[in-house]
């Protein structure tokens with residue numbers, strides 16, 4: 586960590602100290618002095634480095650900025666810090682010593698723990714890097730250091746799709762490939778015996794070489810039920826257009842906002858239903874607007890399905906109070922004038 590040798594000592598309880606500790610924990614560089622630093626942005630794979638970190642006053646509020654365009658919230662989420670951590674005298678209790686990232690231990694405010702590590706393996710099964718989910722929720726990536734440990738940097742690592750060995754075997758066998766948003770969803774779909782993958786880094790981080798990996802495959806993109814999820818699904822479908830054999834985009838009507846395939850499975854969705862819905866999903870249309878993928882924002886109780894998906898729909902048989910005439914609950918009674926509707 587030679588980059589840190591140049592740091593002027595800063596009290597860890599200051600906003601600057603907390604953020605520097607988080608950057609260090611994530612393996613991001615932070616170089617500068619007198620309250621002004623050039624940093625590697627924690628929210629994207631930053632080689633430049635393209636971030637800046639400034640103290641408004643010594644020991645006071647900090648300003649953090651990514652010149653590559655990451656938003657403040659993206660940076661804050663990558664650091665795993667609450668808003669209050671960026672301001673002085675906030676009563677924030679985290680960031681006790683050194684790295685703010687611990688493998689285990691008690692929750693103390695602002696300290697991130699590793700909740701789950703998702704391994705990205707090459708075709709021979711060797712681990713290239715991991716996507717690590719932390720608690721409170723955040724993500725970072727790390728790579729094996731060759732000595733049984735990890736370095737919190739993937740700078741010199743080839744980025745690949747998740748579940749690559751199974752994915753390539755599935756494509757070779759002509760199986761349908763489900764592209765989801767996030768490793769948790771990929772695991773959930775794989776657990777059904779289907780072929781699923783995702784890209785590291787989440788929404789907005791699809792690279793063209795992932796599309797080459799999926800050349801010739803029959804792909805179904807499962808979009809999360811929110812604006813960024815629909816936008817990501819559209820971007821992935823667009824990138825695959827002309828490379829994959831077929832591209833379909835499937836969203837799950839009736840899911841609450843931000844719902845994903847894991848939620849849909851939790852609500853009782855099955856592998857058979859997923860395969861049926863995928864078969865019925867429209868082939869992606871390059872001229873389609875992302876907005877056209879929108880599902881109802883609130884659960885109206887009305888399910889929209891395509892005609893081709895009708896056979897997958899279970900319709901309950903009707904029950905009658907008066908045989909073939911009157912159903913329980915709300916019923917509509919129609920007839921010509923003076924035919925006895927009121928009397929009935």
Ligand SMILES: [Zn+2]
Pocket residue numbers: 626627628629631651652653654655
């Ligand atoms: Zn950035």
